[in-house]
Every structure is written in C-alpha cells, then in structure tokens.
Amino acid sequence: MRKIGILTSGGDAPGMNACxxxxxxxxLTDGLEIIGIRRGFTGLIEGDFIGMxxxxxxxxxxLGGTILxxxxxxxxxxxxxRRKAIDHLTREGIDGLILxxxxxxxxxGVALSGECDIPVIGIPGTIDNDIYGTxxxxxxxxxINCAIQAIDRVRDTAQSxxxxxxxxxxxxxxxxxxxxxxxxxxxxxxxIPEDPMDIDDLCKRLQNSFSRGKKSxxxxxxxxxxxxxxxxxxxxxxxKIAYDSKVCILGHIQRGGSPTARDRILxxxxxxxxxxxxxxxxxxxxxxxxxxxxxxxxxxxxxxxxKPLHADLMDLNLLLxx
Numbered sequence: 001m002r003k004i005g006i007l008t009s010g011g012d013a014p015g016m017n018a019c020x021x022x023x024x025x026x027x028l029t030d031g032l033e034i035i036g037i038r039r040g041f042t043g044l045i046e047g048d049f050i051g052m053x054x055x056x057x058x059x060x061x062x063l064g065g066t067i068l069x070x071x072x073x074x075x076x077x078x079x080x081x082r083r084k085a086i087d088h089l090t091r092e093g094i095d096g097l098i099l100x101x102x103x104x105x106x107x108x109g110v111a112l113s114g115e116c117d118i119p120v121i122g123i124p125g126t127i128d129n130d131i132y133g134t135x136x137x138x139x140x141x142x143x144i145n146c147a148i149q150a151i152d153r154v155r156d157t158a159q160s161x162x163x164x165x166x167x168x169x170x171x172x173x174x175x176x177x178x179x180x181x182x183x184x185x186x187x188x189x190x191x192i193p194e195d196p197m198d199i200d201d202l203c204k205r206l207q208n209s210f211s212r213g214k215k216s217x218x219x220x221x222x223x224x225x226x227x228x229x230x231x232x233x234x235x236x237x238x239x240k241i242a243y244d245s246k247v248c249i250l251g252h253i254q255r256g257g258s259p260t261a262r263d264r265i266l267x268x269x270x271x272x273x274x275x276x277x278x279x280x281x282x283x284x285x286x287x288x289x290x291x292x293x294x295x296x297x298x299x300x301x302x303x304x305x306x307k308p309l310h311a312d313l314m315d316l317n318l319l320l321x322x
Contacts, residue, residue, distance in 0.1 A: 001279050003033040005094040006052070008066040009040035009073075009101035009108065012255055013125045013139025015263030016066040016100055021057040022271030023098055028054065030279065035094060039069045040101070041076035041108055047088035061264055064142075064257045070101075076108050079115075086116045094118065096278035098271075100138070102126040103303040106286060110299045119283035122299055123270045127255055129176040132307040133297025134288025138270065141262040143170065143254040144180045151185035151218060154248050158216040161244070164206065164237070168221045168230040168249040177254070178222035179309055183317050188217040190317055191233070193224050194309050199233070203240045210243070227251070269294070 006023055008016050020036070027034040036056070038048040050056070060067055075081035089097070099109045100123040109120040124131040127143035147169045158165045167187075171177040175192025182190040188209050191197060197205075202219070209217055221230045227249070234245040259267070270287045273294055277287065285296040 001032060001095050003035060003092070003094050004096040004098060004275065004278055005035045005037050005049070005089065005092070006068070006098040007037035007040050007044060007100070008068050008070045008125065009099060009105040010070060011102065011126060012065045012070050013127050013137070014064045014142035014255070014257060014259035015138040015267035016125050017057075017060040017063045018259060018264040018267035019100055019123060019125065019138055019271040020066070020068060021060050022268040023275050024052045024057045025054065026272040026275040030275065032275070032279075035092060036068050040071040040105075041073035041085065042071040043069075044085040044088060045073065045075055045081050047092075049088070049092055061268075062258050064255075064259060066100075072104065077111070082112055082115055085112065086118075089116070089118055096121070098123060098274045098278070100125040102128070102131060102137075106299045106302050110284065113284055119278060119281075120299075121274045121277045121282060122286035122302070123274050124286060124288060124302075125267075126172075127170060127177065128172040128174060130172055130174040130307055131286070131288070132302050132305040133286055133290075133295065135290050136266060138263055138267045139255070139259070140176065141266075142257065142259045144177055144184065145260055146254045146257060147177060147181045147250055148184050150248070150250055150253075151181060151187070151220070155186070155216070155218055158218060162215040164217050164219070164243050164245045166219045166221055166230040166234045166245065166247045168223050168228070168247065170251065170254050171222045171224070173224050174307075175222040175309060178220050179313055179317060182220040183313065183320065185218065185220065186320070187220040188214070188321055189219040190321070191219060192222045192309075195314065199236045199240065202233075203237055206237070206243070207241055223249075
C-alpha cells in the first residue's frame with residue numbers, strides 16, 4: 001500500500017472534515033501518499049483529484065460540510081461510469097480507497113471493488129444514524145444537538161401562546177433523530193415510522209395532556225420519505241381537537257454548522273482506523289463502533305440488515321412523555 005484515495009459521497013454531515021483530516025495525517029505518518037477526490041463519485045469519474053498534505057487539512061476539524069465536496073452520481077452506478085473511475089484510479093496509481101458516506105456510497109464501493117483489485121473501506125457519514133454495523137454515524141450527534149436547540153426555542157413560543165407545535169426533523173426513513181430529540185427536548189408526542197400512530201390516537205393523547213393542565217405541547221415528527229407531511233398532520237389534528245397548531249420544519253439546517261466534540265472525535269477515530277484497515281489488508285468493510293469498541297462490518301450488511309431503534313430509549317420516551 002503506497003497511495004490511497006479518499007472521497008465523501010451523498011449527503012454531507014458535520015464531522016466529515018475531522019475524518020478527512022485524521023485519515024490524511026495517519027496516512028502521512030505511516031509514509032503513505034493520500035489523494036483527495038473532489039465531488040464524490042462524480043469527481044472519481046472525471047479524475048478530479050488533489051494531493052493531500054497537512055496544510056490542506058490544517059484548521060478544518062471545526063468546519064461543517066466537507067472540504068472535498070460531495071455529490072450523488074447516477075453515472076457511477078453504470079458499468080461505463082465505473083470503468084471511467086477505475087481508469088482514473090489506475091492512472092493515478094491509487095492502491096486503496098476510503099469512502100465516507102451512507103448506504104448508497106457503500107453500494108457504489110461494492111460495485112467498484114467487484115470490478116477492480118483496489119480495496120475499499122467505508123466510513124459511515126450521515127446525520128440519519130441508520131447504518132447497520134455502528135451505534136453512531138458521523139454527523140448524528142451534531143444534527144440532534146441542532147434540532148434540540150430549535151425545539152427549546154419553539155417551546156418558549158409554544159408556552160407563551162399556548163400552542164401545539166409540530167417540529168419535523170430529518171432522518172431519511174428512520175426515527176433515530178426524532179427519538180433522541182423527543183427525549184432530550186422533552187416532547188409530549190413522537191411520530192416515527194418504527195412505531196406508527198394514527199391521528200385519532202394522537203388526538204386522544206394530546207387531549208389527555210391538555211386535560212392534565214398542559215397549555216402547550218411539542219410533537220416531534222420524523223420526516224421519513226414525506227418531507228413536509230407535518231402540515232397535513234397539523235391540519236387534521238386541528239380539525240379534530242380545535243387547538244391552535246403550528247408547524248416548524250428544520251430541514252437541512254441540521255446538516256450544517258460546526259460539528260460537536262463527539263462528532264469530531266468519532267470522525268477522527270474512523271478516519272485513522274480506515275487507513276490502518278487498508279494497511280492491514282482489509283477490503284469491503286465499513287468502520288463502526290459498537291458498545292464503545294471499533295468494529296468492521298461487510299459493506300453489503302449495511303443495507304441488507306436494518307438497524308433497529310434502541311428499545312430502552314423507546315420505553316424511556318414513552319415513560320417521560322406521559
């Protein structure tokens with residue numbers, strides 16, 4: 001192993017730059033050359049490469065987004081697109097590849113490694129935290145902290161005006177962000193795909209809260225595959241219980257901003273371990289952490305197996321929302 005490439009793909013996540021920085025510094029310390037690939041798989045297809053040294057990653061650990069930029073490439077999912085990428089990798093003399101992203105990124109990595117001899121290591125970088133094989137993904141902690149700050153602010157105005165607020169958070173097709181925000185933000189109700197609740201049940205629960213003396217309430221809603229569906233829910237609820245309802249959709253603000261200390265540390269750990277995994281001869285695995293220990297999961301398992309929500313947290317949320 002003499003030269004490795006690194007790229008970020010799919011949605012950006014706070015902590016990716018800490019990960020890139022750690023990978024670069026680890027590679028250079030171990031006597032390896034490391035090449036940054038701009039704009040994810042699109043840049044790989046086009047040969048958009050940049051040499052990485054300590055100066056490139058200096059003063060980046062605190063930055064959100066990704067200094068390598070990112071994209072989603074439909075062309076890379078074609079044989080012709082991957083052939084172009086392999087040609088560029090071969091000409092550049094890259095011996096190993098680090099991919100920072102989510103399930104789509106890892107699917108691309110498996111397809112690529114099946115058509116060339118270049119080993120590939122994945123790093124889970126997504127605010128959604130929905131990657132099987134790791135308890136936490138890069139960006140998740142920053143996203144929930146951003147959302148909790150917003151929920152705290154919404155609660156101030158909800159109490160002042162005696163209103164019901166629906167706060168919609170991101171999370172792809174899972175409720176990891178919503179569940180954690182519900183507990184930490186003290187929400188009265190939670191709507192997530194893993195534990196569906198119909199409008200009638202929601203209205204009954206809210207009415208019970210109001211009958212106990214509450215004058216305002218926060219409902220945290222996971223956007224799932226229907227961004228903006230909180231408006232429909234709020235309208236239906238207001239028609240049934242005649243309570244003044246407002247909607248706050250946080251959207252992409254959860255992706256931006258400076259990463260938390262936890263995401264900086266996690267990103268740094270993953271970046272360093274990915275380089276060492278390539279050096280040790282690993283291929284086609286994703287770096288993760290389970291119960292505090294670093295582990296490696298075969299890439300196909302990250303999308304073939306569904307990561308469940310923490311059962312204890314589900315029970316805790318129900319207990320505290322009563």
